[in-house]
Amino acid sequence: DAGVTQSPTHLIKTRGQHVTLRCSPISGHKSVSWYQQVLGQGPQFIFQYYEKEERGRGNFPDRFSARQFPNYSSELNVNALLLGDSALYLCASSWDSPNTEAFFGQGTRLTVV
Amino acid sequence: GENVEQHPSTLSVQEGDSAVIKCTYSDSASNYFPWYKQELGKRPQLIIDIRSNVGEKKDQRIAVTLNKTAKHFSLHITETQPEDSAVYFCAASEGYQKVTFGTGTKLQVIP
Numbered sequence: 001d002a003g004v005t006q007s008p009t010h011l012i013k014t015r016g017q018h019v020t021l022r023c024s025p026i027s028g029h030k031s032v033s034w035y036q037q038v039l040g041q042g043p044q045f046i047f048q049y050y051e052k053e054e055r056g057r058g059n060f061p062d063r064f065s066a067r068q069f070p071n072y073s074s075e076l077n078v079n080a081l082l083l084g085d086s087a088l089y090l091c092a093s094s095w096d097s098p099n100t101e102a103f104f105g106q107g108t109r110l111t112v113v
Numbered sequence: 114g115e116n117v118e119q120h121p122s123t124l125s126v127q128e129g130d131s132a133v134i135k136c137t138y139s140d141s142a143s144n145y146f147p148w149y150k151q152e153l154g155k156r157p158q159l160i161i162d163i164r165s166n167v168g169e170k171k172d173q174r175i176a177v178t179l180n181k182t183a184k185h186f187s188l189h190i191t192e193t194q195p196e197d198s199a200v201y202f203c204a205a206s207e208g209y210q211k212v213t214f215g216t217g218t219k220l221q222v223i224p
Contacts, residue, residue, distance in 0.1 A: 033212065042119075042202050042214030043157065056211050059114070090156065102147070102212075104156040 002026070004093050004105035012111045013081050021076045021108045025093030031055075032074040033102065034066055035090040043090055049074055050096075078110075086112045115140040117205050119215030127223050132190045134218045136203035139184065143205040146179060146186045151217075152199045160201075161188070193222045 005024045013019050025032050031050045035043035048056035049068035063079045072093075078085055088109050092102040116139040126132050138146075144165040149157035163170045163177045163186065170177050176189040186205075190197055203215040 035214075040217075042204075042217050044214070045212050048212075058211060101159050101162065104149075104158070106156050 004091055004103050006089075006091050006105035006108050008108060009106065010109045010111075012113060015081055015083060015112055017081050019078050019081060019110060021078075021089050021091075021110070023074045023076070023091030023093075023105060025072050025074070025091075026103055029093035029095055029103075030072055031094045031096065031100075032068055032072065033092045033094075034074070034076045035092065036060075037088040037090055037107070039087075046076065081112045083112050086110060115143060115205055115207070115211060115213040117203060117213045117215045119203050119218055121218060122216065123219045123221070125221045125223060126193050128193060128195060130193055132188075132193050132197070132220055132222075134188045134201055134203070134220075135185065136187070136205075136215050137183075137185050138205040138213075140205070140207060141181075141184065142207040145206040146177070147204050147206075148177060148188050149202045149204065149214075150199045151202065157202060190220075193220075195222050195224050198222045 007022045033048040034046040037043045045058035046060050047066040052068045066076045068074045088107045090107045091105045094100045094102040119136045147162035150160045151157040161175050161177050163179050174191045179186045200217045200219050202217050206212040
């Protein structure tokens with residue numbers, strides 16, 4: 001059984017550009033959450049989706065958006081990239097809700113130059 | 114919103130000794146408290162979790178305690194081994210709304 005997969009693994013973008021990150025949850029998992037992890041810090045919660053509906057949102061600007069598809073995969077979109085958006089973006093999936101064990105993907109390392 | 118503080122930021126122990134990491138949270142509505150281990154360049158992995166209706170949980174060399182009144186929870190690792198060296202994160206969640214992570218503790222186990 002495959003774990004949580006994220007694509008791409010690494011990405012370099014220029015300030016002002018747009019980026020789309022993708023996540024495929026573990027088969028059978030209906031909940032997907034997105035986190036931003038800056039080097040040396042803990043993951044910061046961005047979004048949580050359950051059954052294709054947004055159920056939670058962290059303190060991130062409107063430049064950040066996400067969606068979940070009928071197959072429970074998810075996309076995180078970031079517009080008008082800033083240098084400060086450079087980070088590891090982690091996706092986590094869980095069976096029912098965030099209060100069950102969450103499994104993280106390997107992350108997408110985004111560098112904004 | 115929720116605020117999770119984690120101490121210490123770094124911890125060095127001799128192999129075989131115990132390690133204790135402490136976290137405090139601010140939101141009394143938080144009811145789920147997972148702990149993650151993250152090795153360098155790898156994804157966070159859940160090592161143990163506890164819910165607010167339980168005071169203590171143990172899994173082999175790892176244990177977690179929760180004091181709801183004081184809003185404290187702690188991770189205890191006994192008989193530490195070099196492979197326990199990693200960054201450990203605590204987190205608190207009240208359900209769908211938000212999962213808040215601590216700032217991390219870098220544990221070094223000295224052989």
